[in-house]
Amino acid sequence: xxxxxxxxxxxxxxxxxxxxxxxxxxxxxxxxxxxxxxxxxxxxxxxxxxxxxxxxxxxxxxxxxxxxxxxxxxxxxxxxxxxxxxxxxxxxxxxxxxxxxxxxxxxxxxxxxxxxxxxxxxxxxxxxxxxxxxxxxxxxxxxxxxxxxxxxxxxxxxxxxxxxxxxxxxxxxxxxxxxxxxxxxxxxxxxxxxxxxxxxxxxxxxxxxxxxxxxxxxxxxxxxxxxxxxxxxxxxxxxxxxxxxxxxxxxxxxxxxxxxxxxxxxxxxxxxxxxxxxxxxxxxxxxxxxxxxxxxxxxxxxxxxxxxxxxxxxxxxxxxxxxxxxxxxxxxxxxxxxxxxxxxxxxxxxxxxxxxxxxxxxxxxxxxxxxxxxxxxxxxxx
Amino acid sequence: xxxxxxxxxxxxxxxxxxxxxxxxxxxxxxxxxxxxxxxxxxxxxxxxxxxxxxxxxxxxxxxxxxxxxxxxxxxxxxxxxxxxxxxxxxxxxxxxxxxxxxxxxxxxxxxxxxxxxxxxxxxxxxxxxxxxxxxxxxxxxxxxxxxxxxxxxxxxxxxxxxxxxxxxxxxxxxxxxxxxxxxxxxxxxxxxxxxxxxxxxxxxxxxxxxxxxxxxxxxxxxxxxxxxxxxxxxxxxxxxxxxxxxxxxxxxxxxxxxxxxxxxxxxxxxxxxxxxxxxxxxxxxxxxxxxxxxxxxxxxxxxxxxxxxxxxxxxxxxxxxxxxxxxxxxxxxxxxxxxxxxxxxxxxxxxxxxxxxxxxxxxxxxxxxxxxxxxxxxxxxxxxxxxxxxxxxxxxxxxxxxxxxxxxxxxxxxxxxxxxxxxxxxxxxxxxxxxxxxxxxxxxxxxxxxxxxxxxxxxxxxxxxxxxxxxxxxxxxxxxxxxxxxxxxxxxxxxxxxxxx
Ligand SMILES: [Zn+2]
Ligand SMILES: [Zn+2]
Ligand SMILES: [Zn+2]
Ligand SMILES: [Zn+2]
Numbered sequence: 001x002x003x004x005x006x007x008x009x010x011x012x013x014x015x016x017x018x019x020x021x022x023x024x025x026x027x028x029x030x031x032x033x034x035x036x037x038x039x040x041x042x043x044x045x046x047x048x049x050x051x052x053x054x055x056x057x058x059x060x061x062x063x064x065x066x067x068x069x070x071x072x073x074x075x076x077x078x079x080x081x082x083x084x085x086x087x088x089x090x091x092x093x094x095x096x097x098x099x100x101x102x103x104x105x106x107x108x109x110x111x112x113x114x115x116x117x118x119x120x121x122x123x124x125x126x127x128x129x130x131x132x133x134x135x136x137x138x139x140x141x142x143x144x145x146x147x148x149x150x151x152x153x154x155x156x157x158x159x160x161x162x163x164x165x166x167x168x169x170x171x172x173x174x175x176x177x178x179x180x181x182x183x184x185x186x187x188x189x190x191x192x193x194x195x196x197x198x199x200x201x202x203x204x205x206x207x208x209x210x211x212x213x214x215x216x217x218x219x220x221x222x223x224x225x226x227x228x229x230x231x232x233x234x235x236x237x238x239x240x241x242x243x244x245x246x247x248x249x250x251x252x253x254x255x256x257x258x259x260x261x262x263x264x265x266x267x268x269x270x271x272x273x274x275x276x277x278x279x280x281x282x283x284x285x286x287x288x289x290x291x292x293x294x295x296x297x298x299x300x301x302x303x304x305x306x307x308x309x310x311x312x313x314x315x316x317x318x319x320x321x322x323x324x325x326x327x328x329x330x331x332x333x334x335x336x337x338x339x340x341x342x343x344x345x346x347x348x349x350x351x352x353x354x355x356x357x358x359x360x361x362x363x364x365x366x367x368x369x370x371x372x373x374x375x376x377x378x379x380x381x382x
Numbered sequence: 383x384x385x386x387x388x389x390x391x392x393x394x395x396x397x398x399x400x401x402x403x404x405x406x407x408x409x410x411x412x413x414x415x416x417x418x419x420x421x422x423x424x425x426x427x428x429x430x431x432x433x434x435x436x437x438x439x440x441x442x443x444x445x446x447x448x449x450x451x452x453x454x455x456x457x458x459x460x461x462x463x464x465x466x467x468x469x470x471x472x473x474x475x476x477x478x479x480x481x482x483x484x485x486x487x488x489x490x491x492x493x494x495x496x497x498x499x500x501x502x503x504x505x506x507x508x509x510x511x512x513x514x515x516x517x518x519x520x521x522x523x524x525x526x527x528x529x530x531x532x533x534x535x536x537x538x539x540x541x542x543x544x545x546x547x548x549x550x551x552x553x554x555x556x557x558x559x560x561x562x563x564x565x566x567x568x569x570x571x572x573x574x575x576x577x578x579x580x581x582x583x584x585x586x587x588x589x590x591x592x593x594x595x596x597x598x599x600x601x602x603x604x605x606x607x608x609x610x611x612x613x614x615x616x617x618x619x620x621x622x623x624x625x626x627x628x629x630x631x632x633x634x635x636x637x638x639x640x641x642x643x644x645x646x647x648x649x650x651x652x653x654x655x656x657x658x659x660x661x662x663x664x665x666x667x668x669x670x671x672x673x674x675x676x677x678x679x680x681x682x683x684x685x686x687x688x689x690x691x692x693x694x695x696x697x698x699x700x701x702x703x704x705x706x707x708x709x710x711x712x713x714x715x716x717x718x719x720x721x722x723x724x725x726x727x728x729x730x731x732x733x734x735x736x737x738x739x740x741x742x743x744x745x746x747x748x749x750x751x752x753x754x755x756x757x758x759x760x761x762x763x764x765x766x767x768x769x770x771x772x773x774x775x776x777x778x779x780x781x782x783x784x785x786x787x788x789x790x791x792x793x794x795x796x797x798x799x800x801x802x803x804x805x806x807x808x809x810x811x812x813x814x815x816x817x818x819x820x821x822x823x824x825x826x827x828x829x830x831x832x833x834x835x836x837x838x839x840x841x842x843x844x845x846x847x848x849x850x851x852x853x854x855x856x857x858x859x860x861x862x863x864x865x866x867x868x869x870x871x872x873x874x875x876x877x878x879x880x881x882x883x
Contacts, residue, residue, distance in 0.1 A: 012444075022619075031523045032623040034447065059774075070424065078448050078641050079440070080425040082768075111423070111769055128589035129526055197612045200602055221606045279591050288625075291598030318591035323519035325625050336527055340534035345541075 013338050014077050017089040017120065017331040018102070020053045021140035021165055022285065023068075024331035025076055028087060028338035033328050035076050041067040053141070058097060065105040073110070081110035085347060087338035089330050091137070092119045092155055093144055100358060107353045114347035116338060117359060121146040122153050123333025124283045127323050132272070133279040136261060137330070138286040140165040143247075143257055145264045147276050157267035159260040163247050164286055168195055171246040175239045183233050190227060198223045198235045199243035201291035204298040207245055210238070244289060248299055258299035262309045278318040285327035293319060391681050394672070395875035396421065399723065399774035404679075407672035408654040410647040411858045414872060416672055417647055417654055421771040427644040430661035433462050433637055437661055449636035452509060456490035457620060457632035463488045465508050466496075488512070488634055500630055515633050517623045529586040644668075648768040674702050677709065677793060677852055679876055682827060687844050687883045692785065692831040695880065701793035701824040705855035705867070710790045711830070712849040714875060716776060723773045778877050781838050782846040785831040789814035793852075796824045834883065844880040849873050 017024040018039055026033035040051045041064055052068060055061035073081045086106055090099060099117070106112045121135040121144070131151040137144045145159040169191040176183045186194075202210070209215040219237035227233045247257040255263075261280075265273050282293060300317050303309055324332050337343075348359055393401040398421035408417040429443045430436060431450035438446070454463045466489045469482045485504035488497040497512075498504070505511050517523075611629055618625040620635055645655040656668040678700040685694040701707055792811050813821065820827040832846050854872040 024622075029527065031517050031520055034622075036619040036622050066420065074424060074426065074641055074643060076448070076638070078426055078429055078443060078639060082423065082425070108769055109771065126530070127523060127526065129586040130588045193614060196615045196618075197609055198607070200598065202602075203598060206603075218603075220603050223607050223609060225609060290602065293595040294597045297593075297595050316593055318593050319595050320589050320591045323522050323589075325622070327625075328622060332523075336523075336530055339527055340531050341538040342534050345534075345538060 011085065013085040013087050013116070013343060014072070014079075014081075015087040015089065015331060015334045015338055016072065017328070017334060018052065018068075019139055019285075020051075022327065023072075024089075024328045025072055026331065026335060027077075028335050028343070030335055031332065032324065033331050033335075036328065037071075037076075039068070041071065053098075058101065061097065061101045062105060065101055066109050069105055069110055081106070081112050083111065083113045085114045085116065085338075085343060086112045087116045087118065087334045087343065089118050089120050089123060089334035091144060092121055092146060092153060093158065093160060103348075103353065103359045107350055112350070114343075114349045115353075115359070116343055116347040118334050118337055119153055120283075120330035120333070122148055122151070123337055124322075124330040125281065126333040126336040127329065128281065128320050130279060130281075130320070132275055133281045133320065134261065134264065134276040135281045135283065136287075137284045138164055138247075138257070138282070139284040140286075143260065143284075143286075145260045147264055147268050147272070149268065149272055149276075154268055157264050159264045161251075161255055161257070161260055163257055164284070165192070165195070167246055168199075168243055168286070172199070172239060172243050175242055179236060179239070181234055183227075186227075194225060194235055194239075195243055198225065199240050199289070201244040201247075201289050201295045202241045203291070204295060204302070206241065207248070207295075210242060210245070244292075244295075248295075256299075258296065258303050261300060262303055262312065265312055265314070266309070273312055274314055277312075277314040277316070280317055280319045281322075281329075282319065283322070283326050283329040287326040389879070391879045392679050393778075393877045393879075394676070395719070395776055395877070397773065398771055399719070399776050401776065401778055401877060404676065405671070405673050407676070408645065408647075408670050409672040409675040410650060410652065410654050411670055411675070411856060412650040412652050413647060414854060414856060414870060415647075415649070416676070416874065417645075419645075421648065422645040422654055423648050423768055425644050425646060427642045427657055428659055428661075429639050429641050431637060432640045432661075435661045437659065438639055443639055446636075446639075448639050450639055451636070453637040454488060454512065454634040455637050456493060456495050457635055458495040458617060458629065459490060459493040460616075460620065460635075461490060461492040462637065463490055463634055465489075467508075468504060495632070497634060500632055502633075512634060515621070515624060526586045529584055532584070646768070648770045651768060675854070676872075676874060677701050677707065677850065679850070679878075681878055681880075684880050687834065687880060689834050689836070689838060689883070692833050693782075693880070695830050695832055695878070696819065696827055697830065697878070698825060698827045699791075699793055701796055703855065704795050706795050707793045707853045707855070708790055709793055710851040711784070711787055711828075712851055712873070713786060714780065714784075714847040714849055716780075716875075719875070720775050723775050726773050776875070778845065778847075780845045780847050780877070781842065782832045782834040782844050782880070784846050784848045785833065786848070787814070787817045787828075787830065789817050791818050791826055791828065793826055794824050832880065838883060840883050842883050844883055845877060846880060847875060847877040849875050 012027045012029060015024075015026050015028055015033075017033075021039060022036050023039045024033040025035050025037065038051075039053065040049050042048070043050045044067075050064060052061070052064050055064055069081070073079060088099075088102065103115060106115055121137060124135060124137075125131065125133055125148060132149050134145065134147050137146075141162065141164055142160050143163040147154045147157055169188055172191050172194055173184075173186055176186065206217060209217045220241055222237055223235045223240065225233040225235045250256045250259070265276055268276065282296070286292070297317055297319070304312070304314060322329050353359070390403045393403055394407060394416065395401055396407060396418040397415045398418065400418055400420055402418050406418060408422065409415070410417050426440070429438045429440055429448075431438065431453055433453040434450065436450070436452075438450070455461065456463050465486050468485050468487060485506060486508045487502075487504045490496065502513060613626055613629055613632065617629075617632060618627070621633065624631065624633075626632055642657040642659075642661075643655075644653055644657065646652065647654050653668045654670040656666060657663075658665050658667055680698045680700075681695065682698050683696040687693050699709060791813060794811075811821070817828050818826055819829050830848075832844075834844060838844070851871055851873045854870055856868040856870060
């Protein structure tokens with residue numbers, strides 16, 4: 001028997017943050033996601049696991065999302081999606097095809113009543129109650145830096161580089177190839193597991209020595225990693241320490257994680273620069289690696305002596321500490337926003353969608369107006 | 383039963399344009415159309431715990447965060463945990479007859495994890511009191527949430543007030559007389575306090591950033607690491623709030639509840655599948671599987687697949703219904719399906735407007751159902767009418783053509799008793815011997831000729847297809863309107879994979 005909810009009960013909304021590697025799922029008003037699952041589905045035709053972001057065409061993506069959203073509602077949320085509001089937390093740089101396909105699946109296939117789309121770089125500040133910050137999101141596919149000033153993301157100054165979990169996994173494989181262990185073509189799951197359990201971000205002083213052809217550095221202990229049951233793989237100290245170095249190896253254009261952050265600061269108003277430097281916010285799963293923050297601070301301070309950044313006139317960097325784990329910081333923002341009247345006021349309704357056939361766009365400034373929750377806090381404070 | 387596991391050699395085209403094997407299709411008897419998992423509307427029917435088989439009402443499941451209050455799973459391998467008894471002396475050491483004092487701890491039979499390893503004290507009751515982990519930030523976050531709610535509420539009210547002011551000019555007494563509310567208050571001696579609603583909400587305190595960051599502990603450079611002590615990413619994500627890095631921080635987790643799902647036809651809003659409520663039952667209250675209504679086609683034999691000469695294939699038809707049917711093999715005619723899809727897309731815009739106007743006119747009432755009365759109240763749609771899924775163009779192409787036979791053939795009804803009876807096998811049916819090569823009870827084998835198209839090369843998979851027209855006897859209409867069972871012609875496109883050339 002279907003159980004109808006009493007009319008008086010507050011309708012909680014599902015909050016979804018679909019990352020390229022992991023999806024955070026939960027409900028509004030809650031302070032942690034119910035589940036963090038991989039953004040993938042089992043393809044029924046070929047019986048293989050496919051990641052959502054590996055789609056081949058618009059229709060393929062639609063079908064993958066139909067399957068994925070089905071899992072979210074019927075395996076985890078355990079509610080019928082029809083006539084329910086949904087909160088989506090997404091990157092400001094989310095491909096249009098992806099966000100439009102998601103909206104189409106939710107509205108047409110699952111008939112949700114409304115969708116509230118929130119930009120991750122803005123809403124991750126909700127749990128800190130700050131409205132101006134430089135938000136650095138280091139995820140799986142890329143690292144994205146977007147300054148937020150008085151509750152508005154300064155989208156024009158965004159910086160992105162393919163520096164994240166995926167690049168680190170590839171780097172670990174390269175490091176293995178350079179050893180004599182013969183561990184070639186390791187699967188991404190194994191590489192990820194080695195990254196998570198064996199590797200860390202080392203100190204700058206050690207990293208400089210590691211980069212030299214020879215040094216008298218005492219290496220960190222090797223780890224015996226049992227692989228495929230019986231085989232043992234030696235994850236040597238060099239691999240453990242160098243896996244994350246790719247974040248700070250400048251490419252041909254001298255870009256790396258630290259320069260991105262400073263470049264974004266160069267693009268904002270002079271008066272805002274110091275405020276941003278003293279309000280750094282790190283989100284995304286990669287930021288949870290031991291040593292990540294400390295090293296980033298060292299790298300940023302080092303870059304300040306560079307001619308390019310001297311004119312920033314920045315002397316120090318201050319970091320915020322999140323009241324949550326970094327990998328669900330944006331999700332948490334969505335859960336907070338979605339619990340307020342904002343949900344009813346700024347959601348895209350099914351009626352609107354059926355008429356317009358698309359979502360309003362972030363990049364369109366008129367539409368961004370609708371995301372000024374942060375600035376509302378400012379005006380209330382003033 | 384090779385179709386359960388093996389590759390799908392025979393696939394039927396659903397009304398929505400997707401190809402599925404027969405056991406994956408539904409047949410809506412009210413619309414007389416095929417439906418599949420993609421084009422029906424799934425709904426949560428009932429919620430239960432897969433371990434203790436307890437049904438949980440949805441309101442309770444919501445409070446319990448979709449977790450079973452009683453069952454716990456292993457934080458290490460995610461299998462069900464068992465409660466084990468440990469005896470610790472006696473309840474009253476002075477009394478020799480005192481019963482043994484029992485304590486309980488949790489243990490995993492699969493990986494050996496147990497609650498004592500992580501320092502959880504044994505419990506005196508088998509069912510519970512296992513300590514739950516609190517979110518250390520919950521006070522701060524609750525404070526934030528409360529102020530955000532207030533801020534947004536006052537903003538909403540302000541907006542509504544602004545709207546009222548715009549439209550409500552000259553309505554209020556004070557406005558008309560030119561006296562402000564504040565002046566009026568003063569005059570009649572009430573202190574001038576702004577309305578509670580207009581008071582600025584209290585702001586949450588901002589987080590302060592520091593130059594201090596968590597340094598990498600020196601032990602990373604010297605300490606030997608035993609990987610058995612370090613959690614995997616799956617173990618961490620099982621507990622999103624704490625995401626423990628070492629195994630000694632793993633806490634037992636409550637088991638996620640499961641659901642039974644019902645499926646609704648989007649056209650007529652009736653169920654095509656509805657399970658029984660009891661979690662232990664695997665039966666259905668409503669199950670309109672196509673397997674019970676549409677003749678089953680199986681590939682029996684495929685001749686030599688060679689270009690330039692017709693290939694003989696033998697296929698078997700089985701009638702699953704209690705009614706005799708006549709089957710006609712027709713052209714596949716994919717162009718017609720394509721036209722149908724395009725026509726639907728043309729109707730798309732006007733259809734959406736229709737849905738909208740319907741919703742505005744009758745926001746809660748039921749949409750009028752044409753024809754007969756619904757079979758049960760439960761299958762009535764509780765809410766807005768469904769949006770229908772747009773049909774797609776069938777993607778599968780064929781590289782061979784079936785020679786369409788001139789004659790039709792009859793499939794007798796299913797007769798379970800006849801399965802054991804070899805004698806009475808002639809149904810006195812006159813068959814075209816060029817087409818029908820074998821028949822027994824409700825089964826018929828026919829012979830078809832297939833011509834592979836020019837230009838196909840060796841090693842290529844050969845696909846052919848035809849449209850099966852069968853007479854479907856609809857007993858639903860008969861039940862409700864005291865009429866004779868309705869007979870109608872139902873057409874299905876069927877695709878065969880004949881293997882490699
Ligand atoms: Zn279908
Ligand atoms: Zn249970
Ligand atoms: Zn276990
Ligand atoms: Zn129907």
